[in-house]
Amino acid sequence: MPAPRNQRSYESRTRRSRRVFEDASRYFPGGVNSAIQYFSPYPLYVTRGEGSRVWDIDGNEYIDYCLAYGAATAGHRNPEIMRAIKSVADNVGTLLGFPTPSAIGLAKEIVRRFPGVEMLRFTNSGTEATMYAVRLARAVTGRNKIVKVEGAYHGAHDYLLISDKPTRRVLMGSERAPASVPDSAGTPEEVAALTLVVRFNDMDGLERVLRENENEVAAVVMEAVQTNSGLIPPAEGYLKEVRRLTEYYGVLLIIDEVKTGFNAAAGPAYAAYGIVPDLVTMGKVVGGGTPLAAFGGRAEYMEEVTPLGRAVHYGTYNANPLSVAAGYAALTKVHTEKSFRQRAYLSERLAKGLRDIVEDAGITAYIMSYGAMGAIYFGLEEQPRDFREAFRADKAAWHDWWLGMLVRGVIPYAGAWFEEWFVSVAHTEEDVDKYLVAAEEVLKGLARG
Ligand SMILES: Cc1ncc(COP(=O)(O)O)c(C=O)c1O
Structure with missing residues (x-):
């Protein structure tokens, strides 16, 4: 799906977030209290979390794989x-x-x-x-x-x-x-x-x-x-x-x-x-x-x-x-050996599903899962060994994918190309499958250009 369409969908689903952003911008530079929370065209303002889900101020529900940048992997309101x-x-x-x-x-x-x-x-x-x-x-x-x-x-x-x-x-x-x-x-x-x-x-x-x-x-x-x-x-x-x-x-x-x-x-x-x-x-x-x-x-x-x-x-x-x-x-x-094994299993299941989708869609992207975390490098065929190699990743494709996933009710990642996804104790196989269904739509759209 071409970028402007994902952005238009994002804007039409998140009208209240835009209004809050305008208000917040009067008090906080960029409308946020940590620069990483800002993304273009404006950040999502979230009001509540429960287990693997968060809800934004427009009432949209999301499966959350950002999990406060890995801090909330016990699941929200554990x-x-x-x-x-x-x-x-x-x-x-x-x-x-x-x-x-x-x-x-x-x-x-x-x-x-x-x-x-x-x-x-x-x-x-x-x-x-x-x-x-x-x-x-x-x-x-x-x-x-x-x-x-x-x-x-x-x-x-x-x-x-x-x-x-x-x-x-x-x-x-x-x-x-x-x-x-x-x-x-x-x-x-x-x-x-x-x-x-x-x-x-x-x-x-x-x-x-x-x-x-x-x-x-x-x-x-x-x-x-x-x-x-x-x-x-x-x-x-x-x-x-x-x-x-x-x-x-x-x-x-x-x-x-x-x-x-x-x-x-x-x-x-x-x-x-x-x-x-x-x-x-x-x-x-x-x-x-x-x-x-x-x-x-x-x-x-x-x-x-x-x-x-x-x-x-x-x-x-x-x-x-x-x-x-x-x-x-x-x-x-919460964070026992046993719960970690289940989280790692789900992360690998997610990675495998993404690899299949990427291959079917004919997209070049390297997908990495390590423990209960994962990363996608658009435009790369191999695992980078350092930041310079990672930096070659296609950041515009990443942004497009990010917005495309948000409008389908999935926060697919922490919000920047160099971040990661996290799987929490509260995530289920069904959550992973929902991620993959949304990813298939978005990535096939990206492949069409
Ligand atoms: C590896 C690493 N070290 C340190 C920090 C800083 O932690 P904090 O945001 O709690 O200051 C972060 C934050 O994401 C991090 O990823």
Whole structure:
């Protein structure tokens, strides 16, 4: 189906969203409170969620595969999580300003499920978690530089919002030595220069950067499976080599599990690759869909955090009882090995169905499912190995497909070409089949042009 038709259908079904957008735009830049929520022609304003569904302000129902960018994969209004939150509201209060014993239970569960995490600190967002982990690595090593992977998102702070999504190929620098491109205006050049960039799966590139900056790099920050560039698994032996190199150069390895934790695997994604990081960041699922995240790792490093050590970590809302209760219910009652297996099965079923449709329609697109997540790269025939290869994907086709799916009652993805789909505990085979029926219509339309 040609693009203008999907857009017209979207506009005719979402008239109230447009009106709310106009109103919201007077108060919030772009009418949203996180730039990722904006899409053209205007975002969907959603009023309610239940299980695998959400409803927009026009009353349209959607099967939701965005799931708050992977944070709501317990399903909307999950009964276990709602019960836990109600109990805190009835008996405890939202914020007491003193440490509460309940945080220990969630910490124990995290320590049990994240190899290498002996101690941790809670924060309110993944952005804070990675920011504090970087500060801690600098404090521990006494070094200033950080190495990150091109195309990887770790939150919106200056340390790591570098070469997250360089918008043009010419800005990226050479394959051999990718440039450090600040994604946001307002990032001081001096700060950007401290963040060095490598390509995912490029062992030689990492070796070179660590060698050329010997005794200057505090940490390598990466995901075990790169997200926010679609989904890119590590090449065989890559993560082990990263671990070996970081140890050799005395550099801390920080693995970011904010998105992949409990979505790419039943726990952290790195566990399948036989590596133990020095520090780990986590978020999204660990708070059961409430604002809670954490950074943790080896006790010897975590003891550098104040008041024991010198790396400052504060936060009025850290480990607030509501989020801790929601996270505890999510990890102990919802995100079990068993529920993960079912989610992964559904994600693979979805991927297989999409591959068949794409083949029948004669469309070029590479479809990837990893755990309970998946990605579609329009215009690519093979799995990309890094962001540069992913970047070749056809973004216009993606947008067309996105709108086409929305007007058929499916939120097919988190809302940008480089995001992913997520399958929740509440999704069913029937939900997957509905996705596929809608996808078949849209993709055949796209093939006709
Ligand atoms: C891998 C990764 N790290 C960190 C973050 C930042 O988390 P938050 O949005 O909670 O600040 C995100 C957010 O999507 C993420 O995907």
